[in-house]
Amino acid sequence: MYIKSIETVDVAIPLTKPFKTALRTVTTAYSVYVTITTSNGIVGYGEAPPTHVITGESMDSIRYAINEIIAPQLIGMNILQSEQVFQKLNTVLVRNTSAKAAVDMAIHDILAKYAGVPLYQFLGGYRDALETDFTVSVNDPTEMADDAERYIKNGFNVLKVKVGIGAIKDDIERIRAIRERVGMTPKLRLDANQGWNAKEAVKAIGLMEDAGLSIEFVEQPVSAWDLEGLKYVTDRTHTPIMADESVFSVHDAIRVLNMRAADLINIKLMKSAGIYNAQKINTFAEANGVKCMVGSMIETKLGITVAAHFAASKANIRYFDFDAPLMLANDLIVGGVIYEKSIMTFSNEPGLGIAHVNLD
Known part of the structure; x- marks a missing residue:
């Protein structure tokens, strides 16, 4: 063939x-x-x-x-x-x-x-359903609280909150506003997208810990290249720290985990060059006792379907960030992953289960 x-x-x-x-x-x-x-x-x-x-x-x-x-x-x-x-x-x-x-x-x-067989079964078939978070874009505290409340009402139990713009007090106000609006039951995970330096990150996360804002983990608090800074944050906070932009390849993962610079790793197929290398990153992380998330860029349902199949196939992948298609005005894909609020499932069709790509 x-x-x-x-x-x-x-x-x-x-x-x-x-x-x-x-x-x-x-x-x-x-x-x-x-x-x-x-x-x-x-x-x-x-x-x-x-x-x-x-x-x-x-x-x-x-x-x-x-x-x-x-x-x-x-x-x-x-x-x-x-x-x-x-x-x-x-x-x-x-x-x-x-x-x-x-x-x-x-x-x-x-x-x-x-x-x-469906791709997730071909790759290992560990689970047949996922729960995705929904991302709250960084804006003023009131708008972010409004968005968070709407996503919770729409059936999402985990929110990924973007931070890292402006002063530390601005980020604290954003998270406090969201917690006041949605309560303490929903899980909140933060993504600074490299927006802090190491000392700012330690201060911001420490203030959130002291305020009892209950953050599940913080993603990429410092610049991608700053592994020493990433380790500085990981060593000085109780909240788990996740490496994202710092890890493109298994070689990056080896450096991060050998340094114990992060507690968790976010695997994205667009960083790893696809499933072939993503599996290597996950296997190395698992061997080191480090859990992984699979996330995405701003992708359509085609790319997200592939990422979801990969994520569903592996036991060590515990966190899922696949809300991007829900942010789009329309969908070009017939078939693929199925959304029921925050729950994602797969068809029994072989491969990705994509019947047609509508480009008309």
């Missing part, structure tokens, strides 16, 4: 509300969709969003990497010799992790379809 063709198409979907973090504000979800067709007619799908501030990629760079570099090297390869295919994909060019991830996704979709 050989790779016959690799094709790309651009998509753009408006968000229902601007998505604001310490790194950027997003109003439209842009992505490159990838379709791989095999010699026996099996079709696999993947997605690559341009996330300049994290992966450094643009729509143009993703398209060029796939069409001009990756495709010529992979077309004609036997997809059932998948180790050879993934080795080629990961060595044909450096970085370009989202472009590689989209191709990796489509290959895994094909392999699971060939096996005749």
Whole structure:
């Protein structure tokens, strides 16, 4: 079964509300969709969003990497010799992790379809349902409390709250306003998106601990490159600290965990270049007793479906951040992961369970 063709198409979907973090504000979800067709007619799908501030990629760079570099090297390869295919994909060019991830996704979709099982079962099948959080964008405290209250009323029990803009007191006011509005029952996890330095992070988290705001964990409090700063925060707070932008590869995970610089790791397929490498990160983390979350960029239901299948397949992945499709004004995907409020389930169809991509 050989790779016959690799094709790309651009998509753009408006968000229902601007998505604001310490790194950027997003109003439209842009992505490159990838379709791989095999010699026996099996079709696999993947997605690559341009996330300049994290992966450094643009729509143009993703398209060029796939069409001009990756495709010529992979077309004609036997997809059932998948180790050879993934080795080629990961060595044909450096970085370009989202472009590689989209191709990796489509290959895994094909392999699971060939096996005749849903992808999460092909990868391990640990669970068949997930509970996602919903993200509260960083705004003024009242608007964030309004958003949090609405998400709880819509059936979400876990909120991921963006912080890291302005003074520390502003972040404290944001979290306090949310707690006053939604109470203490919902879980709150924070994501600073590298918005603090190490001492600011220790101060902010300590104040939240002293105020009894009950934070489940804090994600990427300091700059991605500052592993010493990340360790400084981890060593001086009781709240678990999660590495996100600091971990793209298994080599990054080795450095972070050997330093004990973080308590948890957030795996994103767009950082790891797909499932092939994401599994290595999770396996290493599990061997070191470190639990993982799987999250995403601002992606459509195509990319999220792949990430959810991967997350459902592994016992060590305990946290799930898959709300991005719920922020979009429309959906191009027929099939894929199924949302019932915060609960996500999968169809029994093989692969990703995607019946059609509506680009009309």
